[in-house]
Amino acid sequence: MAKRKVSNMLALAVLSLLNERPMHPYEIAATMKQRGIPDVIKLNNGSLYSVVDSLLKQAWIVPLETQREGKHPERTIYAPTDAGVAEFHDWIRELIYAPVKEYPQLPVALSFIGHISPKETAALLEQRITFVQKDIVQRRAGNDFAVSQGLARIFIIEQEFIVNQLESELAWLRSFIREIKDGSLTKLTDGEQVWIDTTPRDDEDSDA
Known part of the structure; x- marks a missing residue:
């Protein structure tokens, strides 16, 4: 480009x-x-x-x-x-x-999420869900109002795209939280829920 x-x-x-x-x-x-x-x-x-x-x-x-x-x-x-x-x-x-490489912040946080506990992660994601839900409601209301005032949908079509993205994010967040809570991504160690760590250990590498 x-x-x-x-x-x-x-x-x-x-x-x-x-x-x-x-x-x-x-x-x-x-x-x-x-x-x-x-x-x-x-x-x-x-x-x-x-x-x-x-x-x-x-x-x-x-x-x-x-x-x-x-x-x-x-x-x-x-x-x-x-x-x-x-x-x-x-x-x-x-x-x-032509797609352009973008750097949204949530994937950055997710790439380091293993450094906080599964319990706290789930709680934080549930807080995010509240914000995303509120954003969706506000954007839909704004779109409806704009159209009711005579503004053609084509002039706010990007808002529909954003709402669609937010709905996709919402679905993924809920799915991720379920996997945290049902043990798909976690295990119990000394009575505490921790991430399942599949990263090779140094000693495993040396045995190879």
Whole structure:
């Protein structure tokens, strides 16, 4: 995958919204929040204006006009150039077809989970289940509300994808907890539940 001149995902979101219609940064931020985009792309005003500057330098957007409403500061409305539209389409196609190595935190924790007891692990995972369930409920409610307000599903389809991922995580967490509790992954040693350790010992290696 070729390195892009601008690779910040916030830039992709800005290009996407400007492809719909010309906007000023304040409207871009408000629209992103309305559609739940900050759930998948980190947003703050400073980074948004930095991205706008980067897109201007690449000539992917241009200022159309500057407006002033009452006592509000001037707001510059931007639109994409033909090059910006082409870059946006090329970028989004690449993101769809070409998987990128990502580093989510839960698998990192799971890779070292043998260092805490099975009992504590199960308790921690049950706490996580509570958070995941709450997240699913909130996202579904948010999706339903957005659609009820007239927003087309296609503009929040990433939220459905996230809910699907969370549901898959929920199912796996429950299955893992069952295996911890039913002894599939644990054994009793001196009355205490411990992990079944299948790692070869040094003395076993030396006998080989």
